Amino acid sequence: MFWRMVAGTLFRQSRKMLLIALTIALGASLATAMLNVMLGVGEKVNRELKTFGANITIVPRDASLIQDLYEVEGDEALPVSYLQESELGSIKTIFWAHNIVDFAPYFTTTVQVDGQNDSSISLTGTWFSQHLSLPTGEEVDTGMRNLRSWWEVTGAWADDAQDGSAMLGAVVAERWGLAVGDTFTVSGTEGRSRELTVVGIFSAGSDEDERIFVPLATAQDLADKTGLVSSIEVSALTTPDNELAQRAAQNIKALSQQEYETWYCTAYVSAICYQLDEVITDGAARPVRQVAQSEGAILEKTQLLMLLITILSLVGAALGISNLVTASVMERGREIGLLKAIGAYDGAVLRLVLAEILIACVLGGIVGYFAGLGFAQIIAQTVFSSDIEINSLVPPIVAVLVVLVTLAGSVPSIRLLLSLHPAEVLHGR
């Protein structure tokens, strides 16, 4: 009889029940989409943020000490020793190798440019786009081109294989009156000279606009330092720091064995730096703090925004349900009064009304869940240009949320229902 009455209401009040189901479907679809995107967004936002450059630099240990002592960064702390170019491939062999998106070595030296009045200028050799075949059998394409995606380049990017090609910063190119295709001669500190051809002029919007970039081998040759590099930039996908990561950064020896293993096996920027130190001889890897912290902050804020949208959509659904169910109970006042008059307790009437609403909401929730999966893919395609993985945590979370929102939205109608007296409603008072 109970289910006959529930079915009777569902079918004969189908329009109202459809509206309730639709309301919860909208809320559930938004919650599903946002939760899936929120739980899957970490990696995607991380990858997006990697387009803004490296978040780890590796320098020789003594240069790192100078940086620590005098709080200087970049080329001001020119190394007195160097890193080995032959060890670069090892970067892709660390525990978190798959999180290393890109890396590029740099060899910076000072050169004189023939025919120009400048006393000296920085010339940096690098890998622009290098293909590596690792001993592990893995094929890797890496280089500075991906780490400087925001450069505006006139002409073309230099080719690593084309010895003597150069990219000029926009400021020096203008100062020297050089254009793409022009040639100029530079002299290194070891008395070696090379004629370079301008293949591209870049605008970086930083002091890099006053530099010359050439293939790594060209710079090493000018300084007579074949096989050596002065620093390495690494772009890695990282997990935002937490209390454990902060303690590890302060003193790794203070961690217990279990904490150490947890830290080592989590993609904290400090853990990845530690692993890079292990594979680069005399290298000191350190996070570019501003970038690493900004990434964490942006990720957290993005997730917070999605969480707020989820909460607001559910609050909206609860309000919608509240209105619809209250209207339904008011419309059915006489019927509810009659049931009470012929012997139904408040609890029995409550179970009947809640069963009807919950069925409508569960159906709406199922429809909303699948619609939400579609929305999640649309959001992922629109914002990140890729699919998003369906998170198995989302269905139980959405199910619990649907029930909670339904119950919360039903509270006003439940109060109204309990306050209905059969004598009043049956006699139209």
Added chain:
Amino acid sequence: MNILELKDVSRAFGAVKALQDVDLTVGQGEWLAIMGPSGSGKTTMMNIIGCMDKPTTGSVILDGVDISKESSKSLTTIRRDKIGLIFQQFHLVNYLTALENVMVAQYYHSLPDQEEALEALERVGLSHRARHLPSQLSGGEQQRVCIARALINHPSLILADEPTGNLDEANEVMVLDIFKQLHSEGSTLIVVTHDPEVAEDAQKTVVLEHGRISSKR
């Protein structure tokens, strides 16, 4: 033996006194008609006897129990077990068939029994319309479904509020015939009406005016 006894019953709604110092007894198997003009307190008295309201002062003894002191939940139980309600507006659940409307009362009382519900409809001459919705029944048929629902749990007291108020003459006769039959079988009937013809069939009549019993017959 009295099945119902009202002692000094008053009911006030704020400053308005709907019932004042009413004394009344109804014996087992008696048929009582309560008459009076609009606003005389008939419906208030019916609500109190029907356990849907409580007196402000006084006591109401139904089947040996003082219902004026019972909780709302206890009143629901008493209403379910002892009283069969018949309304002027029928008050059938519009999405349930005639049979299901009778079974609803069984469901909240004990267990639905389709055979017994069909017998109740048979008793009011409606077994052939058991599968029809209220919207497919005439006013007289709806009232007979309402009577079948009131009878299904074998109540101690059948309480009817203007049972013929919305019926044509033919259906009025039909309903009154059912009441006569119930009375002859020993059921206790209290019928609230303003129709003297309906009251004529009752053994006892009380007339209410301004919340007081002005006359008894």
